[in-house]
Amino acid sequence: MDFLNITFPVSGVETNILIxxxxxMVISFFTSMAGVSGAFLLLPFQMSVLNxxxxxxxxxxxxxxxxxxxxxxxxxxxxxxxxxPLTWVVIAGTLPGVFIGYYIRVYYLPDPVTFKFxxxxxxxxxGAKILKELFFQKKNPRTEHSNxxxxxxxxxxxxxxxxxxSIKKVEYEFWGETFSFSTIAMFILALIVGIIGGAYGIxxxxxxxxxxxxxxxxxxxxxxxxxxxxxxxxxxxxxxxFSIMALLGNVSAMPDWPLGILFGTGGFVGMYFGAKxxxxxxxxxxxxxxxxxxxxxSFTYIYQYIR
Numbered sequence: 001m002d003f004l005n006i007t008f009p010v011s012g013v014e015t016n017i018l019i020x021x022x023x024x025m026v027i028s029f030f031t032s033m034a035g036v037s038g039a040f041l042l043l044p045f046q047m048s049v050l051n052x053x054x055x056x057x058x059x060x061x062x063x064x065x066x067x068x069x070x071x072x073x074x075x076x077x078x079x080x081x082x083x084x085p086l087t088w089v090v091i092a093g094t095l096p097g098v099f100i101g102y103y104i105r106v107y108y109l110p111d112p113v114t115f116k117f118x119x120x121x122x123x124x125x126x127g128a129k130i131l132k133e134l135f136f137q138k139k140n141p142r143t144e145h146s147n148x149x150x151x152x153x154x155x156x157x158x159x160x161x162x163x164x165x166s167i168k169k170v171e172y173e174f175w176g177e178t179f180s181f182s183t184i185a186m187f188i189l190a191l192i193v194g195i196i197g198g199a200y201g202i203x204x205x206x207x208x209x210x211x212x213x214x215x216x217x218x219x220x221x222x223x224x225x226x227x228x229x230x231x232x233x234x235x236x237x238x239x240x241x242f243s244i245m246a247l248l249g250n251v252s253a254m255p256d257w258p259l260g261i262l263f264g265t266g267g268f269v270g271m272y273f274g275a276k277x278x279x280x281x282x283x284x285x286x287x288x289x290x291x292x293x294x295x296x297x298s299f300t301y302i303y304q305y306i307r
Contacts, residue, residue: 011256013050021266028270032072033278033286035209035224037065037231042263044297058105059242059255065235067264069228072271076225080159083226085170090230093187097194098234102241105199113305120301122196127295129210130287160222174222181216198238
């Protein structure tokens with residue numbers, strides 16, 4: 001099978017051409033159900049398994065999101081579960097944040113060991129939030145419904161409807177109930193997430209989705225599409241920005257577009273089926289598996305830094 005091995009000139013990564021899309025497909029299949037692209041798991045894979053630790057790995061992760069996410073977003077739009085006001089608020093906050101994140105990544109976290117420590121802290125935070133929601137947070141009947149529902153029939157009653165938007169509050173109906181959140185609070189959260197996501201190369205969906213459930217008490221079925229759409233827009237901006245800055249000669253951080261597209265191809269397939277089959281998988285199970293995995297990775301990276 002040596003004829004399938006390929007070396008990517010930008011990153012210097014040498015791997016079997018089938019490995020990136022297969023890994024991305026499996027990861028994105030599960031993570032897309034929670035509104036997460038899976039980029040936060042692909043980054044450790046690239047750094048630890050493919051030994052891709054240069055600055056451009058962040059931009060490459062953005063490229064993966066750009067290619068992979070549209071299929072998942074399409075499924076959520078088709079099923080009427082795209083909360084557009086939430087999407088626009090998330091984009092408004094994360095988009096400027098991703099540019100700030102770029103400068104943090106390039107000028108303050110250029111060393112691979114230091115960046116791994118940063119990655120570990122981000123992953124630890126995400127894992128702790130998910131575990132707290134699952135086991136220690138007081139159950140909310142509305143979000144609990146989204147965790148336990150299986151084989152749910154998505155008809156007109158389960159589409160998002162009666163949306164109202166103002167500078168103070170956003171409201172919408174789902175499952176015959178009204179959900180709302182503060183527009184300003186969501187914008188501030190999205191800005192912070194955008195900064196972290198811009199430096200990490202994940203777009204921010206992996207962080208903002210647990211926050212929407214834990215603090216704003218929004219059902220997973222309505223935030224998944226918005227989180228993915230926000231990640232897509234910010235990642236598109238991040239990939240272009242990284243490329244332009246590299247062409248200008250400021251920093252050698254050009255994304256490895258062929259490798260990112262290869263990852264994205266697998267992610268495209270995984271996200272489509274993940275979004276389509278989300279209703280048949282218990283959300284508590286998916287969140288638990290993700291939380292355990294990213295917590296393990298976070299402890300590994302933090303240990304590498306402090307040992």
